[in-house]
Amino acid sequence: MAAPKSYLYYPGCSLEGAANPYDTSARAMMKALGSPLKELDDWNCCGATTYFSVRELQAFALSARNLALAEQQGGSDLIVACNACFAILGKTAHYLAEKPNMKKQVNEALGEAGLHYYGKVNVRHLVDVVISDIGADQIAPKITKKLAGLKLAPYYGCLFSRPGGYADHPENPVKLDKLLATTGAQVVDWEAKTACCGGMVLQTDEKVAVRLMDSIVLEAERSGAEVLVTACPLCHVNLELAMSKVEKKRGKKFNLSVMFFTQILGLALGLSMKELGVNQMLTMTQATLKKLAA
Amino acid sequence: MSEKASRVRELPKARYEELVEKFRQHVRALPGGEAIDECIQCGTCSGSCPTSWAMDYSPREIIAALRAGNLEPILEGNTMWMCTSCYNCYERCPQKIRVTDLMYELKRLAVRHGIYPSRMRKSVVMAKTFVNIIENHGRNSEPTFMMRFFMKTNPLVLLTKGLKLSVKYITHGRLNLLETVFPKNIKGRDGIRKIFAKLANTELGADAPAPSKEVH
Numbered sequence: 001m002a003a004p005k006s007y008l009y010y011p012g013c014s015l016e017g018a019a020n021p022y023d024t025s026a027r028a029m030m031k032a033l034g035s036p037l038k039e040l041d042d043w044n045c046c047g048a049t050t051y052f053s054v055r056e057l058q059a060f061a062l063s064a065r066n067l068a069l070a071e072q073q074g075g076s077d078l079i080v081a082c083n084a085c086f087a088i089l090g091k092t093a094h095y096l097a098e099k100p101n102m103k104k105q106v107n108e109a110l111g112e113a114g115l116h117y118y119g120k121v122n123v124r125h126l127v128d129v130v131i132s133d134i135g136a137d138q139i140a141p142k143i144t145k146k147l148a149g150l151k152l153a154p155y156y157g158c159l160f161s162r163p164g165g166y167a168d169h170p171e172n173p174v175k176l177d178k179l180l181a182t183t184g185a186q187v188v189d190w191e192a193k194t195a196c197c198g199g200m201v202l203q204t205d206e207k208v209a210v211r212l213m214d215s216i217v218l219e220a221e222r223s224g225a226e227v228l229v230t231a232c233p234l235c236h237v238n239l240e241l242a243m244s245k246v247e248k249k250r251g252k253k254f255n256l257s258v259m260f261f262t263q264i265l266g267l268a269l270g271l272s273m274k275e276l277g278v279n280q281m282l283t284m285t286q287a288t289l290k291k292l293a294a
Numbered sequence: 295m296s297e298k299a300s301r302v303r304e305l306p307k308a309r310y311e312e313l314v315e316k317f318r319q320h321v322r323a324l325p326g327g328e329a330i331d332e333c334i335q336c337g338t339c340s341g342s343c344p345t346s347w348a349m350d351y352s353p354r355e356i357i358a359a360l361r362a363g364n365l366e367p368i369l370e371g372n373t374m375w376m377c378t379s380c381y382n383c384y385e386r387c388p389q390k391i392r393v394t395d396l397m398y399e400l401k402r403l404a405v406r407h408g409i410y411p412s413r414m415r416k417s418v419v420m421a422k423t424f425v426n427i428i429e430n431h432g433r434n435s436e437p438t439f440m441m442r443f444f445m446k447t448n449p450l451v452l453l454t455k456g457l458k459l460s461v462k463y464i465t466h467g468r469l470n471l472l473e474t475v476f477p478k479n480i481k482g483r484d485g486i487r488k489i490f491a492k493l494a495n496t497e498l499g500a501d502a503p504a505p506s507k508e509v510h
Contacts, residue, residue: 016478017436018468042481044432049379052398054405054425056324057493062428065482065489087381095325102325109492113485162381163394170385196344196380203443204416208348208376241459280466 005133008075009037010066012085012233013045019082019233021277025262026081026126028276032269033134033142040070040078046085047092049200060102061109063092068110068117081126081262083232084199087159090123090166125160125167127231127261131179139182144270146184150291152264153225154180155216156193157235170194176231176261183268190223192216197238210249213242217254226288227257229264236260240282257281257288267292302366302409314363317403321360323497324395332389333357339383339393345376353383353393356400374400375414419446429490432480437473 015023030037043066047059066089070078080086096103097119107116130139154176161168168175171194180187195216198209216239220228230236239258247253259281266276273279273292302310322328340352350371351359359367367373374397383393404410405418423442427434444452463469480486 013434013436016433017470017473018463020468044480044482044486045428045434048424048434052402054402054421055493056399056402057496058490061489061493062486065486099325105493105496109489109496112488112492113482115485158378158380158382163384163392165385170381196378196382198345199378199380200420201345201376201378204420205348205376208345212344212378277467280468282462282466 004076006074006076007035007038007079007129008040008070008073008077010040010043010046010070010078010080010085010089012043012080012082013048014082014084014233014237018237019260021280022081022233022236022260022262025260025266025271025276028271029262029266029269030130032266032271033130033139035134037079040066040075041073042069046082046088048084048088052088057102057105057109060092060095061106063088064096064106064117065110065113065115067093067121067123068115070121071118072115075121077122077124077129079124079126079129081231082234083125083157083159084234086123086125086167087163091163093119093121093123094164094166123166125231127160127176127179128167130265131175136178136182139265143183143268145268147264147268147292148184148186150183150185150227150288151188151225152180152185152227152229153188153190153220153223154193154261155220155228155230155235155239157230157232158194158196158199160231161194176229179261180229180264183265185264185268188223188225190219190225192219195219197235198242199234199238202238202241206245209238210242210245213239214246214249217243217246217256218250220256221254226255226285227259227264229259229261231261243283255285255287256283257285258283302369310365313365313407317360317365317368317400318363320403320497321396321399324392324399326390326392326395327399329389329391330357330361330396333361333391334389336388338386338388339391342382342386343377344380344382345378349373349376353377353397357391357393357396360396360400368400369404369409370411372411372414373397374404375410375417377401416447419443427477429487430483431477432483432486433478435473435477437469437471438475438477441474 011023027037047063052059156173161170161173177187198212202209263276263278337354340346340354346352351367351373356373377397381394
């Protein structure tokens with residue numbers, strides 16, 4: 001038997017910002033599942049793609065400070081809801097294990113702040129924890145509101161399963177599909193589940209990012225989905241920002257809502273729209289709202 | 295450290311050769327970095343890249359240029375700045391070259407030496423703005439970041455599209471206006487400063503023995 005897991009939760013900067021409904025709904029959902037989230041105390045920026053573009057060792061040290069804090073606070077598993085934070089914290093943990101010299105350099109720096117990382121933290125995505133650790137069998141009896149008739153497109157984005165495939169298969173992840181299926185909704189099979197949303201390129205070269213999002217939205221429409229379900233605050237905000245641009249480019253309206261997976265499962269667990277921040281969503285069709293309120 | 299020359303071919307020969315050597319060293323010091331010697335120019339990276347159509351040179355061409363010691367396409371083109379960090383190439387490379395990590399390293403080297411195309415300034419400003427917030431506050435406050443980024447790159451947008459969008463986010467409880475001016479702080483910000491200070495002049499060291507190429 002493996003040692004019992006002790007979870008700590010790492011929200012990340014986006015979940016304190018424009019993606020705060022993701023944070024609210026993640027906490028409410030986990031509470032309803034009987035595993036309330038305990039936040040890692042005094043966490044800092046994961047390093048993000050942006051920090052890694054400037055200095056490398058510092059970025060790894062910044063990321064590792066969170067892992068050291070998790071060890072210090074008794075967490076065996078660090079639960080992350082943001083794909084980007086998940087990928088970066090996970091990559092840091094794996095690279096430090098792979099490169100002892102880098103780990104030594106990072107630890108010398110952490111030592112300046114009275115910290116040390118021993119290499120014992122598992123970085124886990126919230127989707128993975130819900131479906132692999134809690135599991136469909138445990139979720140099923142807690143579902144009080146079947147979302148039958150709702151068609152969902154699970155949108156994983158890039159960093160859920162890449163790099164490394166630590167949470168799921170790098171090219172064809174299935175865990176979010178399985179998680180959403182517990183709600184009784186119909187989960188569509190579609191081709192863009194791990195297509196790139198453009199990430200930070202939306203801010204630096206809008207045309208490039210909109211072209212990427214255009215193909216995601218078109219494929220979602222083809223699949224017959226009515227809700228694009230995200231597991232990443234960056235994918236989510238990018239889709240919200242780009243939807244109107246794609247609609248302008250195509251000269252038509254798409255009947256697509258964009259929601260966090262925590263809101264979908266939360267609703268099936270009987271939580272209210274308000275508790276899950278559904279009223280804070282920017283891209284919601286009337287048809288979806290009607291179905292969810294029924 | 296940084297130099298004004300934005301055109302690679304205007305650099306003095308000795309300086310250019312020094313840069314080539316630096317690039318080679320840095321790329322090979324990355325975890326798994328030595329795999330670059332195994333590139334077979336198959337183009338899987340370029341074929342897997344969602345933005346290669348917007349790049350002046352494909353990732354495959356960049357690897358070839360790097361190995362040939364030709365920095366011009368790397369520093370004067372837009373390749374690494376168009377990288378969205380999706381890790382498709384990284385996962386698919388049959389030679390286990392971590393192409394995404396390589397793109398990051400090329401960005402870092404370009405920023406460090408101040409050589410990048412002026413049309414890529416936005417990306418560099420973005421990275422520097424972000425780093426500045428993290429180094430002073432420990433966490434990123436999105437409103438502070440967006441405010442500073444647009445002030446430096448396109449202040450007008452704050453009064454037009456940005457204003458409209460901000461109102462939308464504020465009314466949906468997703469933007470704290472105060473935070474555009476007062477970013478959040480973590481308790482351990484002094485610790486973070488000490489961590490960075492310790493690493494200020496440290497380069498990522500190579501391991502001995504060389505890391506196994508099987509680790510991926």
